[in-house]
Amino acid sequence: MTATVCGPVDGTLEVVDPGVPGERPARCVAVIAGTEKVFAGHFPGFPIFPGVCVVEYVQRGALATLPEPGAVLAAVESARFLGPVFPGSTLSCEFTWTRDEPKEQDEQHERGAAPGGWRCRAVATTERGLAARVRLRFTAPAGREAAG
Amino acid sequence: MITVDQIKRVLPHRYPMLLVDRVTELVPGERASGLKAVTCNEPWYEAVPDDAPPEAYHYPWTVLLESWCHVAGVLVAWEAPNPDVVEGMAMLLGGVSDAEYHRPVLPGDVVEHHVRLARQVGETYMFEGESRVGGATVLTVGRLVMTMRPAAELRAAPAGEVT
Numbered sequence: 572m573t574a575t576v577c578g579p580v581d582g583t584l585e586v587v588d589p590g591v592p593g594e595r596p597a598r599c600v601a602v603i604a605g606t607e608k609v610f611a612g613h614f615p616g617f618p619i620f621p622g623v624c625v626v627e628y629v630q631r632g633a634l635a636t637l638p639e640p641g642a643v644l645a646a647v648e649s650a651r652f653l654g655p656v657f658p659g660s661t662l663s664c665e666f667t668w669t670r671d672e673p674k675e676q677d678e679q680h681e682r683g684a685a686p687g688g689w690r691c692r693a694v695a696t697t698e699r700g701l702a703a704r705v706r707l708r709f710t711a712p713a714g715r716e717a718a719g
Numbered sequence: 720m721i722t723v724d725q726i727k728r729v730l731p732h733r734y735p736m737l738l739v740d741r742v743t744e745l746v747p748g749e750r751a752s753g754l755k756a757v758t759c760n761e762p763w764y765e766a767v768p769d770d771a772p773p774e775a776y777h778y779p780w781t782v783l784l785e786s787w788c789h790v791a792g793v794l795v796a797w798e799a800p801n802p803d804v805v806e807g808m809a810m811l812l813g814g815v816s817d818a819e820y821h822r823p824v825l826p827g828d829v830v831e832h833h834v835r836l837a838r839q840v841g842e843t844y845m846f847e848g849e850s851r852v853g854g855a856t857v858l859t860v861g862r863l864v865m866t867m868r869p870a871a872e873l874r875a876a877p878a879g880e881v882t
Contacts, residue, residue: 577763578779579735608762612733614804617870621736622812623781623788630781649816655873 580624581607584631590666597636597666601628603697605658620656622703629693629705632664641712642689648706660697667692671708687711721745721753721793729796730789731804735762738786739832742793750835750848751797753790755783759826778824783850783858788812790832791846791865801867808867813843817861828852842867 582601590597603620610618671688689709695702721742742753757778767775792810801807824830831851838845844865850858
């Protein structure tokens with residue numbers, strides 16, 4: 572999962588606070604304009620921002636606040652969509668980063684986590700309240716796995 | 720085989736968010752498979768500059784997941800069509816867990832989505848499955864929850880009460 576310029580969202584996500592892992596969360600904000608292209612088809616007559624597009628912004632915010640440059644998104648551990656996001660909403664996201672500490676080898680294997688990776692817990696809210704809680708897992712940059 | 724004309728009769732999704740081209744197998748209440756042909760003409764690629772590297776054309780995995788959901792949507796809606804979201808029900812993503820993206824999908828690929836209905840409780844459906852390109856797994860979905868909610872109820876819903 573590399574950062575690409577293509578995606579289903581049109582807005583720009585702004586890093587309000589890059590945060591400090593272990594001290595304070597990173598914060599990002601994006602305005603979900605009514606002109607987002609997905610609204611035309613999701614759904615005609617009832618524009619509601621798709622959950623995957625909320626995850627897209629969350630992913631962009633995570634990539635923008637990565638504690639270690641080069642880490643790559645490995646999995647969406649979970650995403651819970653808790654409130655609808657309508658055109659014109661401001662999506663505020665808070666990111667809490669924790670390093671994946673290397674553990675017993677077999678346990679690592681079971682959890683599918685590479686040593687030295689990062690976990691990101693994100694909370695996305697709008698003016699209406701909670702929109703989503705997302706947990707992402709990132710692997711360490713290539714060539715750094717063994718250093719974990 | 721369920722073609723796009725039939726898909727549009729059961730799903731409310733439309734361009735650019737109608738992301739399944741054909742449903743190849745459907746066993747009501749059990750499973751469905753469908754195809755999504757990826758092309759560089761999709762709107763996600765509009766802003767990619769001419770000098771972009773090859774990885775700029777990796778299909779957005781969030782859109783790939785949405786496409787997988789649309790096969791799940793046809794599975795749910797086939798016996799209870801729901802094309803009018805304003806009067807009817809909105810099909811919403813409630814949650815997803817353990818979604819992993821294994822390799823990039825590129826323009827020219829035909830993605831086969833495989834969706835299994837694991838459980839249904841009222842208007843909440845739980846699915847699992849995977850997506851393949853030419854036999855290689857590109858996406859696995861551990862669990863995905865979809866809920867059907869009346870649009871009118873959604874508009875009025877206080878925050879935090881969607882799922």
